[in-house]
Amino acid sequence: MPRPFRHPIRPRRPARAGRRPAVERALVRLRRAHQRMEAGDYLAAARMFSDLADAADRQQLPRGAQLHLQAARAWLKHGDNQQALKRLHHGVDLLERTGQHKRLAALGPRLVAEMRDAGLDVEADELQARLDGLESSPHPAFARSQTTSQQPFPTKCGNCGGVIHPDEIEWIDEDHAVCSYCGSILERELSSF
Numbered sequence: 001m002p003r004p005f006r007h008p009i010r011p012r013r014p015a016r017a018g019r020r021p022a023v024e025r026a027l028v029r030l031r032r033a034h035q036r037m038e039a040g041d042y043l044a045a046a047r048m049f050s051d052l053a054d055a056a057d058r059q060q061l062p063r064g065a066q067l068h069l070q071a072a073r074a075w076l077k078h079g080d081n082q083q084a085l086k087r088l089h090h091g092v093d094l095l096e097r098t099g100q101h102k103r104l105a106a107l108g109p110r111l112v113a114e115m116r117d118a119g120l121d122v123e124a125d126e127l128q129a130r131l132d133g134l135e136s137s138p139h140p141a142f143a144r145s146q147t148t149s150q151q152p153f154p155t156k157c158g159n160c161g162g163v164i165h166p167d168e169i170e171w172i173d174e175d176h177a178v179c180s181y182c183g184s185i186l187e188r189e190l191s192s193f
Helices: 022-037 040-057 065-079 081-095 101-117 121-132
Strands: 170-173 174-179 185-187
Touching: 022 040, 022 065, 040 065, 040 081, 065 081, 065 101, 081 101, 081 121, 101 121
Parallel strands: none
Antiparallel strands: 170 174, 174 185
16 A cells, blocks of 8 residues: 655754754844954844844843844944944943843943934934933943953854943943843953863
């Protein structure tokens, strides 16, 4: 008797232990966006970060504000100031609305400087005034620097490839911090002495 026709079943790639396939796909997209930014392909990076930020908004994920701000940086570098300002204001609004004033105070100086570098002095002044209106200065968790330990801190997240700015990330202790983009735990590189 002939066997009935069966559609072949495509084997699934196993997700990393403890991660859902959707999370893994998002991390792959985030890594690619960081790679495009590093390669100087700012338009592709801006589109990727914008898509990731919009998806984070739809799912109400806590790192959405950082994705909007990174999209704003990419749009600024690409030269589309209108898109950059739209993303920047949305990211800042999210940080304020969710009570992340300390994170905003830590990120603010670099945002203002990047706006000035792009020739957006009026908008930079407006953002600076908004930051000055925050009731709190950077929390110690955001204010630590690399000088607190002799060991160097990684310049990139090993999980998503995001650039690490030690003065802008949230420190857990002297040797551990949280990646601003994906939430991974980062630790100082131990020397091999």
